[in-house]
Amino acid sequence: MKERILVTGFEPFGGDDINPSGDVLAMLDGMDIGGYQVVTALLPVEWGTVKDRIEALIREVQPRVILSLGLAAGRPEISVEKVAINYTSESKDNAGVIPEKRTIIEGASDGYFTTLPAEEIVEALRAEGIPAKLSLSAGAYLCNYAFFCAAHLTKQGGGRTKVGFIHIPATPELAAKRKTSVPSMDLGRIKRAVEIALRTVVKSFQNVGDEEGF
């Protein structure tokens, strides 16, 4: 059986009725990336549910890679996140809940770097005409929360599962509904960006394999 790559996206939030990070999943599901099979999952925008959901997904899918996607309306390019932090803002989720504590997981590290080759992904995207940059903050809302939980849980699980997060811009359809000026990227290009990112990840496994003499 093929090894699997888990790609997650989020439900709409904050008054929008669409979220391209969720919409792109259907375009990726089942795809083969260098011998790995893409499996997708939609995450709720709820502090109380996301951690358990990710834990269950890790158990069920046993992914070699978890790449989570989230919407960063306002950012003009694909941002590949470098670091997840053990911190939440006092912001309401879709259920109207504000997390009681600022710390996500007591006793965990303050920050975890992505274990995906973030800089190489940025380079690969730009080489293909997709605006991209390395981002040093995934914020303190549910995107960072999911990223931190995945990073912590997989580290606890031995670290074989590689973890990363990509923030995507709004789509033009979403931006056209907003009253303020919001940069955008077509969903097709976003899909292609995720695919290039995953190919870069899989290629990095093979390079390591070569070096290690597998």
Add this chain to the structure above:
Amino acid sequence: MKERILVTGFEPFGGDDINPSGDVLAMLDGMDIGGYQVVTALLPVEWGTVKDRIEALIREVQPRVILSLGLAAGRPEISVEKVAINYTSESKDNAGVIPEKRTIIEGASDGYFTTLPAEEIVEALRAEGIPAKLSLSAGAYLCNYAFFCAAHLTKQGGGRTKVGFIHIPATPELAAKRKTSVPSMDLGRIKRAVEIALRTVVKSFQNVGDEEGF
């Protein structure tokens, strides 16, 4: 013979080797818009040449509409310009020339409004999922210069030729080459935006016609 719509774009400038306002012309040339034929022309980024070039185009093409396009790298959406002003910045063109005077045409009005239905174009674009806004400044570089010349010359010519200017965002391919963060829009969507704008213009003629009992 069909009446004609003149769409102009610009050559690359400022260190870029592409300019989507010029690249989109080939996708529009020869198109029929509600019975009008699109004719296109590429303008040089040169203070000394643009006015004569527009004057010659008006004479040769005798367009019912002039819609000029220009690149506004940094703006995230289609911006439909409201006003052209009789003013230039002290900036070098592609020939390295800075215009001697700040005034474009001595004795002309300080400003001319577009004679296209700018607000309706913005609405039509947004309704079709294309981020767009009304812009109150076309700057003081060659975009405003071309817009002002076209507005002045057609007004002198009796005003039957309607004139407008649309600033377009960078394309993803262009943004991916820049070192700083630049919002972008796909060339295909830009082309569609220009088409919707022109359809809105032609429709406004017909509405006026209806009202006037043609």
Add this chain to the structure above:
Amino acid sequence: MKERILVTGFEPFGGDDINPSGDVLAMLDGMDIGGYQVVTALLPVEWGTVKDRIEALIREVQPRVILSLGLAAGRPEISVEKVAINYTSESKDNAGVIPEKRTIIEGASDGYFTTLPAEEIVEALRAEGIPAKLSLSAGAYLCNYAFFCAAHLTKQGGGRTKVGFIHIPATPELAAKRKTSVPSMDLGRIKRAVEIALRTVVKSFQNVGDEEGF
């Protein structure tokens, strides 16, 4: 009797309880600028009132210069406006009123340039360590409205009265109350900026006088 300079500011609007463009007036009122006396007036943020108020002020004060000030929260520097346009947005004023027409004064020009030496003011401010730039749009709200009315009325009156508009940033006190990130400038520095602007204007009169052999 000394000739007079009229400086206007605005009442608070849009949910703020302070407006530095009004607050600065008390610091300027009565000041002597190169032999001219500064007179100040606070304008209401109301479409229906501003034009009559400016007309009355011109009659009563008979100013040699009108410099209107307005708040542009979000702009980081002093912006010296180049042009007023004959156009209003569909935005509510403090009385909850949206203007019926987009045109401010039927039959007036589409745009009027400031008759103050805007570029020289920008240079003088920067030379004194005050961030400043020439702005090509005063927007389409009450700032542009007041600027356009003053420009039109004084032109109708023969043009001896010179007219300009300066947008000022939020103050730190105002910015600290906002939820979003807003750049700011100290009220003392704003006051100094207006003073430098007025000195530059008065000096330009004297230069013209010298040249003309007065």
Add this chain to the structure above:
Amino acid sequence: MKERILVTGFEPFGGDDINPSGDVLAMLDGMDIGGYQVVTALLPVEWGTVKDRIEALIREVQPRVILSLGLAAGRPEISVEKVAINYTSESKDNAGVIPEKRTIIEGASDGYFTTLPAEEIVEALRAEGIPAKLSLSAGAYLCNYAFFCAAHLTKQGGGRTKVGFIHIPATPELAAKRKTSVPSMDLGRIKRAVEIALRTVVKSFQNVGDEEGF
């Protein structure tokens, strides 16, 4: 003898000839903050020197608090940094050197949270009319580098020394020299911001003391 607070700033860099983070030190040096004495030090903008310099300062000053300051030209408000990361960008320092490795200290944690009450400092500043926000990224240049080194070294030293970093905006004098639009804050207000931050820190010690029954 009084316990000490170490405040550091940086030399000018990146083409500027002033750096307000260094200029403010003279205004703070020797000040008493709730019984603590402020000691200041200017850091070089050099990858190869900063870590040793901080190590030496900790040894010599034995500070109860290290608050480092750095310039973030472009940010409009005081930003109190939440987290230092074990990462450097490939950027030249004042000596023209790019660090060989992306990792600052091998074997250290990926991220360290500030041990100052960052959220309380932000609140205290805003209450005093100083625009401020919590920042989730100190970047990957020498500011983050100094912050990370101080956080790591003091943690190794037992954690009694509390560590934080504040990014300050450009001053108006600096912004007025730039060609692009840069928000600013007066040096006097920046000085007051640092003082309020330090008072908040010292007060937090006393609160802890009270609770612990000292």
